[in-house]
Each structure stands twice: as structure tokens, then as C-alpha cells.
Amino acid sequence: MSIKDQWIKTIHELQDSICASLEKCDGKGKFIEESWQRDGGGGGKTRVISNGDVFEKGGVNTSVVYGNVSDTMRKELAIDGVKWFACGLSLVIHPGNPFLPTVHCNYRMFELYNDQDEATDRWFGGGTDLTPYYLIDEDARHFHRTYKDVCDRFDPDFYPAFKNECDEYFVNEHRNRERRGIGGIFYDHQKPDIVKDVNFWINFSKSCGEAFVNAYLPIVEKRRNRPFTESNKVWQEIRRGRYVEFNLLHDRGTIFGLKTNGRTESILMSLPPTVRFEYNHQPQAGSDEDKLLQVCLKPVNWI
Amino acid sequence: MSIKDQWIKTIHELQDSICASLEKCDGKGKFIEESWQRDGGGGGKTRVISNGDVFEKGGVNTSVVYGNVSDTMRKELAIDGVKWFACGLSLVIHPGNPFLPTVHCNYRMFELYNDQDEATDRWFGGGTDLTPYYLIDEDARHFHRTYKDVCDRFDPDFYPAFKNECDEYFVNEHRNRERRGIGGIFYDHQKPDIVKDVNFWINFSKSCGEAFVNAYLPIVEKRRNRPFTESNKVWQEIRRGRYVEFNLLHDRGTIFGLKTNGRTESILMSLPPTVRFEYNHQPQAGSDEDKLLQVCLKPVNWI
Numbered sequence: 001m002s003i004k005d006q007w008i009k010t011i012h013e014l015q016d017s018i019c020a021s022l023e024k025c026d027g028k029g030k031f032i033e034e035s036w037q038r039d040g041g042g043g044g045k046t047r048v049i050s051n052g053d054v055f056e057k058g059g060v061n062t063s064v065v066y067g068n069v070s071d072t073m074r075k076e077l078a079i080d081g082v083k084w085f086a087c088g089l090s091l092v093i094h095p096g097n098p099f100l101p102t103v104h105c106n107y108r109m110f111e112l113y114n115d116q117d118e119a120t121d122r123w124f125g126g127g128t129d130l131t132p133y134y135l136i137d138e139d140a141r142h143f144h145r146t147y148k149d150v151c152d153r154f155d156p157d158f159y160p161a162f163k164n165e166c167d168e169y170f171v172n173e174h175r176n177r178e179r180r181g182i183g184g185i186f187y188d189h190q191k192p193d194i195v196k197d198v199n200f201w202i203n204f205s206k207s208c209g210e211a212f213v214n215a216y217l218p219i220v221e222k223r224r225n226r227p228f229t230e231s232n233k234v235w236q237e238i239r240r241g242r243y244v245e246f247n248l249l250h251d252r253g254t255i256f257g258l259k260t261n262g263r264t265e266s267i268l269m270s271l272p273p274t275v276r277f278e279y280n281h282q283p284q285a286g287s288d289e290d291k292l293l294q295v296c297l298k299p300v301n302w303i
Numbered sequence: 304m305s306i307k308d309q310w311i312k313t314i315h316e317l318q319d320s321i322c323a324s325l326e327k328c329d330g331k332g333k334f335i336e337e338s339w340q341r342d343g344g345g346g347g348k349t350r351v352i353s354n355g356d357v358f359e360k361g362g363v364n365t366s367v368v369y370g371n372v373s374d375t376m377r378k379e380l381a382i383d384g385v386k387w388f389a390c391g392l393s394l395v396i397h398p399g400n401p402f403l404p405t406v407h408c409n410y411r412m413f414e415l416y417n418d419q420d421e422a423t424d425r426w427f428g429g430g431t432d433l434t435p436y437y438l439i440d441e442d443a444r445h446f447h448r449t450y451k452d453v454c455d456r457f458d459p460d461f462y463p464a465f466k467n468e469c470d471e472y473f474v475n476e477h478r479n480r481e482r483r484g485i486g487g488i489f490y491d492h493q494k495p496d497i498v499k500d501v502n503f504w505i506n507f508s509k510s511c512g513e514a515f516v517n518a519y520l521p522i523v524e525k526r527r528n529r530p531f532t533e534s535n536k537v538w539q540e541i542r543r544g545r546y547v548e549f550n551l552l553h554d555r556g557t558i559f560g561l562k563t564n565g566r567t568e569s570i571l572m573s574l575p576p577t578v579r580f581e582y583n584h585q586p587q588a589g590s591d592e593d594k595l596l597q598v599c600l601k602p603v604n605w606i
Contacts, residue, residue, distance in 0.1 A: 050582065245571075268580065272580060
């Protein structure tokens with residue numbers, strides 16, 4: 001099997017197993033699939049869940065897209081080459097209950113080709129990060145611990161490096177470097193070499209993708225029935241506004257997708273279902289809302 | 304009085320008169336002012352209204368900002384020169400009732416200087432555009448007619464040119480070139496010359512700013528008590544999502560502000576108070592919601 005085909009198989013298996021686990025957990029919501037074709041090459045399978053018992057909105061998408069490197073890509077995305085190929089899994093889950101965190105995963109491979117159709121460059125990227133609305137230390141530790149354990153099986157240097165990369169990536173620069181959540185792991189532009197070859201990176205990405213269910217669903221099970229007030233919901237919707245700001249102003253994946261004629265509805269499924277933008281909202285010092293804000297402003301080591 | 308000072312006086316007078324008219328119309332909401340200083344030079348006066356009888360959220364802001372041209376500005380905003388100065392009025396009003404349109408105005412002057420502090424370039428830009436959630440032809444015609452009348456007093460070529468520029472600017476490129484609303488007028492990079500000198504552009508901008516009250520408030524008075532359903536509100540919030548997408552992905556003013564260390568809360572006061580992002584929402588063909596969508600996809604001549 002070619003490298004491409006191995007990777008395509010990996011992300012589709014992940015999509016199936018993750019959707020099955022999320023549906024089982026929700027108990028009511030079902031994923032609806034839409035397949036789409038991309039003008040210029042490739043397409044994807046978008047699976048969306050909405051108004052579930054737990055999950056208010058979410059998507060678990062795969063896409064396998066390719067095309068000629070355009071002037072826009074060269075200029076705005078600094079991509080060099082004649083043809084490109086990208087294939088990945090991307091998921092975002094927004095639960096209704098403000099005590100349940102939003103979660104995001106993305107695992108992808110990118111290739112560039114010269115005018116002889118030879119692959120001249122290839123890299124892997126990915127990560128999983130958590131966006132709580134209220135900080136529950138035990139949950140934060142569980143999430144980070146799960147990903148540290150996966151990383152440690154591959155390289156003890158990975159977790160500290162990728163945890164830090166995550167804290168430096170999901171940042172609202174325009175808000176005094178406020179993070180959108182409490183991070184997790186993030187890595188990008190990982191090019192296979194003799195020691196860490198293509199198989200290594202496929203296995204690592206696959207293991208990270210498989211770990212999602214264990215990292216996230218135990219938190220959902222523990223907190224899904226926790227009662228919440230109208231004011232908890234308002235705070236969740238304000239923080240969801242920051243999620244929107246990050247995704248539309250800063251997120252490379254969103255901007256890459258929109259600049260390369262990706263399917264808009266599949267890309268923007270990441271946006272939360274209901275959102276508030278209040279002028280200059282500041283939580284009261286020392287409140288639970290403020291505690292969350294403080295760890296977003298200053299990331300914490302959870303292990 | 305220097306050109307700068309004339310312009311600064313103009314926008315502050317506009318800010319005062321517009322805020323007074325909006326407060327009088329609302330009857331309950333009051334603007335709250337916050338003055339701010341910008342690191343690097345200048346500052347502004349932000350005036351925000353919220354939870355009024357009519358206006359759910361709105362801001363009428365002025366800013367007078369300046370500084371050294373940074374590498375980011377040179378690279379990302381294609382600005383050439385040693386120092387820059389920008390001064391403008393910017394307003395966005397989001398009424399609560401879905402039968403009342405959102406409205407936006409911006410009138411600004413920009414200057415560039417060489418290392419001798421001599422102005423080497425100067426231009427004016429501005430416009431006023433309407434974003435209804437339901438199309439009421441009479442209101443659309445009134446709004447466009449008001450601005451055509453102002454334009455015609457200055458140059459009969461202005462209205463058709465600036466109406467078209469507006470339709471080509473407030474576009475969600477990533478959504479099949481859907482406009483955020485039904486437009487109005489928009490002009491940019493208007494450099495004074497012998498025929499249309501600085502005074503001409505100051506007077507034109509001032510007249511456009513003054514016309515806002517007559518263009519918008521009669522619509523508010525006519526529709527403010529129109530009853531609406533939960534489903535009207537949901538549609539409004541979905542369309543407000545498109546407003547967010549335009550402002551964060553495409554709007555040059557927002558991106559300029561955030562890239563030049565503008566005050567984030569003042570820039571993002573433009574975002575609507577409550578918003579929904581639903582996956583692949585499509586209004587029913589022939590419905591009132593669809594009628595609005597169709598004019599956003601294909602702008603109409605209202606005169």
C-alpha cells in the first residue's frame with residue numbers, strides 16, 4: 001500500500017471509530033454524513049451531529065484534497081512546488097453543558113510534488129486541545145496525562161515540546177495572548193527522516209487520534225449531568241466567542257481551507273452553535289470564570 | 304486650522320450628534336464612553352450602547368491614531384512611508400428586533416509622512432451600508448435614495464460608482480460571493496486633487512456622516528414595534544454569523560486595527576450580541592428568508 005493510501009485508510013478508520021464512540025456516549029444524537037467533491041481535486045466526508053443529549057454541535061470530518069499550487073497559495077501560504085496533496089481528520093465537539101469542555105483534534109499529512117509528479121516534500125501535523133469554560137483541575141490533568149502517555153511511548157521529548165507548541169499556537173494574539181483553552185499537544189511540519197520515518201509518524205498520529213476517546217469521554221461521563229445556571233451558559237457563550245475569533249482570525253487550518261476552495265460548510269462546522277459578543281466583558285476577580293481566564297492567559301503544567 | 308484638525312473636529316461633531324439622535328430614538332439605552340490611549344501614539348473615544356429599547360448592542364467610535372510604519376504594516380498592509388496617521392468615525396448598530404436592519408458607517412482620513420515629517424500621501428475613505436434580516440423594499444429604497452441624494456450634490460458619478468464599490472467590498476468570498484447585506488455606498492483611497500481638493504472630501508464625508516440619521520432612523524421608527532417570532536430571531540442570529548465571518552475574515556478596517564495594536568474591545572464592538580452558527584443552514588426556497596439571501600447573492604439596483 002502506498003504511503004498516501006496507508007494514511008487515507010488510517011484517518012477513515014479513526015473517523016469511524018470516533019463517531020461510533022461519540023454516538024454511544026451521547027445516546028441520542030446521530031452523525032449525518034455528507035460527501036463532497038472539491039473543484040480542482042479531491043473531496044471529503046463531513047459528519048455532523050447536532051442537538052444530541054450531550055453534544056450540541058460537532059463534526060468529525062475527513063478530507064483528501066489535492067491540486068496545483070496556485071499563486072494565492074504561493075503568496076499567502078508560502079507554499080512552494082507544482083502540485084500539492086493534503087489529507088486529514090478534523091474534529092470539533094461543542095457540548096451544551098458549560099461544565100463540559102469543547103474539544104478539537106486534527107491529524108494531517110501534506111505532500112508537495114515537482115513537475116515530474118515526484119514527491120519533493122512531505123510533513124505531518126496534528127494535535128488535540130481542550131477548551132473548558134470552567135476549570136476542573138482533575139479533568140485538565142486527566143486530559144494532559146492521556147496525551148503525555150501516548151507521546152512518551154514514541155519519544156520522551158514529545159510531550160513537553162508539543163504541549164508548549166500547543167500553548168503557543170492556539171493564541172488570540174489580539175487579546176493580550178489569551179489562549180483559547182488549556183491546550184494539549186500540537187505539532188506541525190514534522191518531516192520523516194531515517195530515525196523517525198513515515199511509518200513512525202503515521203503510527204504516532206494514529207495513536208494520538210485513538211487516544212482522543214480516552215482523553216475526552218471520561219470527562220463527559222463525569223460532568224454531563226452537572227446542573228448549570230443561565231449565567232454559566234452566558235459565560236460559555238462569551239468564551240465561545242473567543243473560539244470564533246481564534247478560528248477566523250488566526251487558525252492556519254481554517255484559512256488554508258478557505259483559501260484553497262475547501263468546502264466552507266465543512267470548514268466552518270468548527271464554529272460553536274450559539275455565541276455572545278459582549279463589549280469589554282471582564283469576569284469578577286477570584287470568580288470561577290476568572291480562574292479559567294487566568295490559566296488561558298498563563299498556561300499551566302498539568303503533569 | 305490644519306487639515307488634520309479640521310477632520311478631527313468633523314468626526315467628533317458627528318460622533319456627538321449621531322449618539323444624541325440614537326439615544327433619543329431608543330428612549331431607554333444610553334451610550335457609555337470610554338477613552339483610551341494607544342501604545343505607540345494616539346487613542347480614541349469609544350461609545351457603546353447595550354440593551355436599549357431598540358438597540359441591543361452598538362458602538363459609535365472615534366479614533367485618532369498615528370505611529371511609525373512597522374514591518375508588519377509594510378508587509379501585510381502594503382503601506383509605504385515612515386510615519387502614518389489615521390483618524391475616523393466608525394459605528395455599528397445591532398437592533399434586537401429582526402425586522403430592523405443592522406447598520407454600519409465608517410468615515411476616515413489616512414496620511415503618510417516621509418522622514419522629514421512631510422505628508423507624502425493622503426486619502427479619504429468611507430461608506431454606510433445596511434444589513435437587513437428581512438427585506439422590506441420600501442426601506443431599502445429609502446436608504447439608498449438618501450445616499451444617492453447626498454452623492455448627487457457632489458458628483459453625479461459618485462452614487463453608481465460607490466454603490467458598486469460597496470457591493471464588491473462587503474462580500475463573503477468564501478460563501479459564493481454572498482454580500483453581508485444590501486449595501487449602500489463605499490469609497491476608499493480617494494486622494495484629493497485640484498478639482499476635488501481636501502475641503503471637497505472633508506465636506507463630502509461630513510455630509511455622508513450627517514445623512515446617516517435620515518437614512519436609518521426613519522426605518523427604525525417604522526418597524527420598531529413589529530412583532531416577531533422565535534424563528535425570526537433564529538434567522539437573524541444565523542445572518543449575524545455571516546456578519547462575524549465578514550468582519551473577522553475579510554474586513555480591512557478590522558484587520559488594520561488588530562495589526563496596528565488598536566484597542567481590541569473598540570474594534571470588536573462591531574460583532575453582534577448573540578449569534579448562531581448552524582451547519583449548512585439553507586432557507587426554504589421562496590421564503591422571506593430566502594428572498595433576503597437572494598439579494599445578498601445578487602445585488603439589486605434600488606433606485
